[in-house]
Amino acid sequence: MASRYASLSREDLATLVPELLLIGQLIDRSGMAWCISAWGREEMAQVAIEEWSGASPIYTRRMQDALGYRGTDVVTIFKGLQLDIGAPPQFMDFRYTVHDPWHGEFHLDHCGALMDVEPMGESYVVSMCHDIEDPTFDATAVATNAKAQVRPVHRPPRSSAQQHPHCRWTVTIGESFPPVQPLPAYHHVAATRAATVELDPIDPSEEGMGDYSGALLADLDFGAFSHSALVRIADEVCLQMQLLNLSFEHAVRTRSTGEQQAREICTQQLVGIAGIAAERLHRALGLPDGVAGAVRLLELHPLLNPAAYHRAEVGESRVTVGPSPASSDGGWAALVGPGRPEPLQALVRAVDPHLDVEISGTEETWTAHVVRREVAAPEAGEVAVTRFSTGAAFEFEPRRSLPITPV
Helix, strand or coil: CCCHHHHCCHHHHHHHHHHHHHHHHHHHHHHHHHHHHHHCHHHHHHHHHHHHHHHHHHHHHHHHHHCCCCCCCHHHHHHHHHCCCCCCCCCEEEEEEEEECCEEEEEEEEEHHHHHHHHHCHHHHHHHHHHHHHHHHHHHHCCCCCCEEEEEEECCCCCCCCCCCCEEEEEEECCCCCCCCCCHHHHHHHCCCCCCCCCCCCCCCCCCECCCCCCCECCCCHHHECHHHHHHHHHHHHHHHHHHHHHHHHHHHCCCCCHHHHHHHHHHHHHHHHHHHHHHHHHHCCCCCHHHHHHHHHHHCHHHCCCCCCCEEECCCEEEECCCHHHHHCHHHHHCECCECHHHHHHHHCCCCCEEEEEEECCCCEEEEEEECCCCCCCCHHHHHHCCCHHHHCCCCCCCCCECCCC
């Protein structure tokens, strides 16, 4: 099925892609608050480890194949990070150094995730920057080379708010290193339909970059990619979110007292990210207000994308969702439908708090009509929780795209 992002201009797509990468990062700002409430900080960290370790090796390889830079070296690892929802550009401001194919470094001039957790206290900083990062950095690197090791030079807690860079890490690939083994969550996620869904190929005849096979760039200029390459990247990034969520839900279900608790936590995560993502996309793409803007937003929102995975038909004031690979996997698709309007309500109310949805149909096929109410609805508590992140209001800045050469 053709991508719903193909209708956007190349310029709009170049704006969209970094927005989607940042939205993917904010999934955890939405979900982890509810995990802390249910099980405490330490168990939340374990959920995060399983979540990212289950999804990132799969979607990292997918992006390598999509943009033609599959390899086994440090440059391949760094390119993957630039296109990973775990490291959205500028918000997680990775700076890279390449010594040779098997040795490199990166540091973060700005870490938005650190800005979010520092106010919560040192124990939360240690959970993120030590407990979670150690296994998940290696899990991401294993997608490129199982004998890659990502190790800290220094990292938070910081001695003062003026300490920069926020952290520094080395990346080393050595034949003598024991190979990293994937965590059990990886095998669960690898068996989903999302892991193998086929997306539109990139047209190599179009103007602009059709792959990322050339030099590693300090900052990706998304505007340099071709139209079809940007469409494919956008779809892959949405699929990263779907995979991450499937991994999150698996980790939540293994800890929940039953299906009711698991569904409640997963729905809270979805409502929060649905509202903040809609708000950012509506603003970034300059979409219209009112019902028309909300329907266009439904078409472009990562909740219902990519089209090959989550099939939906958009009309003048409604969207109809039918059976698809997403239905088979569950995930976000299972949390929306008749009797479950909250995620779509949060989405449309990001455009106008007077908007609402009326959902009719069956579990397999349903239609959501966007309607306007006389009284504005208050912001959902789940959206307010996600808004705690500095990423909710983060603004991207223009950057020059310069090649990185070994030093």
